[in-house]
Amino acid sequence: MLLYITWDASPEIFSVGPITLRWYGMMFAIGFLLGFMMVRRMFLRDGAPESWLDYCFYFLIAGTILGARLGHILFYQWDYYSSHPEDILKVWEGGLASHGGVIGVVTALWLFSKFVSKQSFFWISDKVAAPIALVGAMIRFGNLMNSEIVGTPSDAPWAFLFVNASPASLADVPRHPVQLYESLSYLLCFGILIALYWKTDLRNRPGFLTGLWFALIFGFRFVWEFFKSQQGGFAADGALQTGQWLSLPLVALGLGLMAFAYSRPERSTVVEGAKVGRGKG
Template sequence: MLTYITWDVSPEIFSIGPLQVRWYGLMFALGFMIGFWLVRKMFLKEGAPEAWLDYVFYFLIGGTILGARLGHVLFYQWDYYSSHPGEIIRIWEGGLASHGGVIGVVTALWLFSYFVSKKSFFWISDKVAAPIALVGAMIRFGNLMNSEIVGIPSDKPWAFKFVNAARASLAEVPRHPVQIYESLSYLFTFAVLLWLYWQKDMWKKPGFLTGLWFVMIFGFRFVWEYFKSDQGGFGQALTTGQWLSIPCVLLGLGMMAYGMSRKEMSEIKA
């Protein structure tokens, strides 16, 4: 007998008049709040000025949202949004691409390094690597609550039937809950990076933690793409997500090699 989980959860937590509070937005905000607290602890450990924290937060929020949204629009649904430009700003309905988000985050961290800290890019990127993995995990949970980015059909007992999927064809049969797969893998990445930072002092090898983030996040992303329904884009032999993940993994391996070749960095007292 075929068994599966019927998933008919509302993406909305509650509403007050026209104001809607949705799981996706809550998870996004909560991830950034926890991440801010973690980065603050790292700043205190290394003796960095706490005044920089607000700048990091604002740069990251802006870079993540702009990059991820534009990435989704350009890489996955340009045909639609080019005809409905007014809907590009409706990020509360979902539609953020991780590859675009990375471009936005890298740009934001470079701007922070150049204009605020006057230190190397890796000085800050190694600190935010683990928190950003956590944000990614929570965003994928938000995707689950939105019944979006669903998997291919599955007869596994843990398959989900996404009753509220955007397209009726996606709601007809049980599917892999690939959002859960990704979320758990990003949580694992978060745990590994945090452990390496606090227990192994790998922050003293500038670039290593950033590189490992790229390798793990996009390595997992490459694998989970095999379980996803078609998300659109330009992929054929491989999906769009897989094509975009390959250079990210290679870049990460280069960063790890660079970090391991560097002399250990000492704590910087401001």
């Protein structure tokens, strides 16, 4: 007898009139809220003005959404959106790509560093590395609740039969709950990064934690793509999926950043003129 888990979860938590609260949106919001709290503690430790945190938060939200949307359009559905530009702004209909989100986040952090903090790019990127990994874990859980980005067919006892998958052809057989695989692996990345930030001196090697984030996140992403149903994109007919081709250079970038950071002398992250130890505890 084939064992599997029937997954028919509703993507909606509740609906009151025209207002609907969805799991995906709530996971996204909770991830950013928890990240905000963690980065706030890091800012206080380094004596950075709390006003910077608000700007960083706004930059990151805008960069994440805009980058993820443009990434989906350019990397996965350019044929459709180039012919239907009126649908580009319909974010509520779905269509966000994590690789595009990374480009948006990097752009947002560069703008924040240049116009707000006047610190190095790695001063902020090393701080948000762990929180962003947590946000990624929360978002993949939201994907699970939406029954989207489903895996390839599986006869494992933990395989999910995604009753609400779209198109309906993806609900034919039990499949790998690859969203859960990714969510748990990103949660592991978060644990590693946050522990290294607070328990070691690696935060004093600018770029190391940023590089480790790239290597871990996209290393896992490359592996889990083998277990995903076809996601489309420019490499839809190849041996590797689009997400894997996009991940490879980012893993290489991460390893390069780690090597470069470790070859450089340690450098304090405390903002010049700040009180050392402020915000500890």
